[in-house]
Amino acid sequence: MLTLTINDVDLEVDVPDDMPLLWVLRDVLGMTGTKYGCGIAQCGVCTVHMNGNAVRSCVLPVSEAAGNKITTIEAIGKTALGKRVQQAWLEHEVVQCGYCQSGQIMAAVALLEKVPDVDDADIDLGMAGNMCRCCTYTRIRGAIKSVAKA
């Protein structure tokens, strides 16, 4: 049995140590807001936070997550910054198909926490690992910058 702290709640899960956190979130705990994309940390759609840092849950063994503070898209709106990012996403109508957007929002919040006054270069490099096949990149950039300015 492992104890995970997800969105400030302690949860006991009976899973193999090397199961990726994403599997635990989606298949064991039923938290399907975090998506599966490539499975090899190359697309960013499975991004969650571990102690405030953006991590790829598809390659994060659950045993490495135990004992750390995990935040997922389901609870990111409970933080002030997360709330502002979600609001900016709505105002800029960022989402098209939406599949990558949980990951985009998680990555954006982690970036803004580290660099509150982001410029274009910070966004290019900070968000580089998050793919969007609908090419909503310009709207993502606009939304992040509006939060940075506010």
Place this chain on the structure above:
Amino acid sequence: MNTQRYSSLLSRSRLFGLVGGMLSLWAAAVLPAQAQDAEQSQIERGEYLARAGDCVACHITEGGKPFAGGLAFELPFGTLYSPNITPDKETGIGDWSDDDFVNAMQKGVGKDGKHYYPAFPYTSYTLMPREDILAIKAYLFSLEPVHQPNRDNDIGFPFNQRWGMMFWNWMFNDNERFKPDPEQSAEWNRGAYLVEGLGHCGECHTPRNLFQARDSSKALAGAEIQGWKAWNITSDDEHGIGAWPDEALASYLSAGHAEGYGVAGGPMAEVVNHSLRFLTPEDINAMVVYLKSVEPQSEGIKRPPLKQLEASVPQQTDHPLGRKLFADTCVSCHSWDGNGRQTPYAALKGLRTVHDPEALNLIQILLDGDALHTANGNYVMPSFGEAYSNEELAELSNFVLEHFGEVEGQLDAKTVEERRQAP
């Protein structure tokens, strides 16, 4: 021993009538069971020793059956193929006697009198005592025979004259068993046997001389093999593993990873996957004790200083294309600060791989990816050889060397192309 006891008991049973009859009944019921147990424990010991000797690493092809051989060894003088060592009578070693097998392991001479080439590490295995070798044979003979004919070697004159190996053996194979050093602890001696004999570490980590024999004056000082650097693993503090804490070295050997010191990649990842991860903690510890005592050699790439890096994009770089690619593809696991994002297995700080101006192992791993199987789970590095051009991979490597190491990488597209083409 058991057979002797068994037969003497049987002859007595004939002399002593009823009592003897009972004895023989007892013998029939108990002794064969004991003999079976002894055989079973010999097989189990053989399996462990075969793992410690990493036999399967060479006697298998990708997707092939274990111990059926067929793996190609591209050497400067031609290509060798490992033979089938399953107990198949026709294509394997099924009709080999104990002496045949012992000769192969200690002298490098096969059943048919053919001399082996030292790609087969008999110059290390020769340290093994007969009983260990026969345990391995018992294990191999307990496996399912695989009918797979051996592939002919592709070697030109004069190297195809196997008898020439007689002179080589006379010069370079001591044909001596391991003799424990009474001055040293039992642990040290066990470690020495595992490192120098069964584990045959020196076959990759010791440079070779003009005659392709290990240069004993530079034992374990590091060498290049199959396009990879097998690092200096002597006790030198800067160039070797002398400064590694014992626990770090033990973790590297048993789990392929020691944060801030090393991650097993390429051929070494295979050694961990097939061999080292199955060794007992006592044996791993013995290897640590021995390696820490190996005469220091100041050769090869030093371990880079542990840089204090920010977990954000570096503002200054001479390799902006490399930085961009790292941001696109690498940072999601390796992180800008070199700590590894999801797992410490992805940490790049402190590795010799990111401090080698030739970037030999770095480019190999970028081209082909890697997979490490450990008790802590499976760790995979995807391959990027198909995704990126030579120029991109060169610039990415230059950035990694600049950012995580402290060397000026001079890699260009031509070098990466050469590495791609290398066998």
